[in-house]
Amino acid sequence: AQSVTQLGSHVSVSEGALVLLRCNYSSSVPPYLFWYVQYPNQGLQLLLKYTTGATLVKGINGFEAEFKKSETSFHLTKPSAHMSDAAEYFCAVSDRLNSGYSTLTFGKGTMLLVSP
Amino acid sequence: DSGVTQTPKHLITATGQRVTLRCSPRSGDLSVYWYQQSLDQGLQFLIQYYNGEERAKGNILERFSAQQFPDLHSELNLSSLELGDSALYFCASGSQVEQFFGPGTRLTVL
Numbered sequence: 001a002q003s004v005t006q007l008g009s010h011v012s013v014s015e016g017a018l019v020l021l022r023c024n025y026s027s028s029v030p031p032y033l034f035w036y037v038q039y040p041n042q043g044l045q046l047l048l049k050y051t052t053g054a055t056l057v058k059g060i061n062g063f064e065a066e067f068k069k070s071e072t073s074f075h076l077t078k079p080s081a082h083m084s085d086a087a088e089y090f091c092a093v094s095d096r097l098n099s100g101y102s103t104l105t106f107g108k109g110t111m112l113l114v115s116p
Numbered sequence: 117d118s119g120v121t122q123t124p125k126h127l128i129t130a131t132g133q134r135v136t137l138r139c140s141p142r143s144g145d146l147s148v149y150w151y152q153q154s155l156d157q158g159l160q161f162l163i164q165y166y167n168g169e170e171r172a173k174g175n176i177l178e179r180f181s182a183q184q185f186p187d188l189h190s191e192l193n194l195s196s197l198e199l200g201d202s203a204l205y206f207c208a209s210g211s212q213v214e215q216f217f218g219p220g221t222r223l224t225v226l
Contacts, residue, residue, distance in 0.1 A: 032212065032213055036217075042219060042220075043118065043120075043206060043217040043218055043219045043220050044206065044208075044217040045118070045217070046214060046215075046216070049213065049214065051213050090159060094212055094213075103149060103161045103164055103172050103174060104149075104151075104161060104208075104215060105161070106158060106159040106160075107158075108158045109158065109159070
């Protein structure tokens with residue numbers, strides 16, 4: 001069974017500072033990897049994903065993540081935080097072996113707080 | 117806008133009641149997924165339908181059921197509601213490599 005661990009339920013940064021949200025997964029085979037963002041009272045929006053190819057993935061709003069197989073990690077970064085980045089971020093995995101069973105397993109989420 | 121629609125946006129009901137949540141997937145998507153988001157359990161997969169057939173089941177209670185209709189819209193039925201069923205219920209459509217989420221239905225059981 002797959003599992004996802006997000007370190008830190010809350011991360012606080014100042015505007016302009018580096019954002020680093022950590023995600024580690026447990027899976028016998030490297031899964032497909034995703035980061036979603038959820039703004040208050042809204043649904044989930046896909047930030048970026050890793051399926052194959054280049055391990056450094058760029059997403060929307062200046063975010064990027066790097067898949068590191070040896071560390072079973074997929075940490076999310078952004079060089080400079082904006083106030084509008086304040087939201088909850090979810091790391092998720094999908095089993096790449098079973099194409100018909102493409103359900104997502106989510107981490108517990110990390111709330112990003114950005115102070116002026 | 118993800119292209120996935122869910123109704124209603126909010127639902128308030130009493131314990132023991134039954135409710136139906138509706139989802140319309142993005143145009144062209146055959147798969148519909150239901151997820152529950154609660155403070156206790158986080159985001160959990162409930163059930164997946166593909167072109168009208170149940171494809172995968174997650175942590176879905178026996179009191180909950182779902183179906184997907186020929187026009188591909190889906191309904192999630194929740195019965196004998198308990199206080200603990202209060203949560204945000206999301207529908208998503210898409211594929212293994214990308215799922216698009218609807219805005220959710222917030223269910224409050226009083």
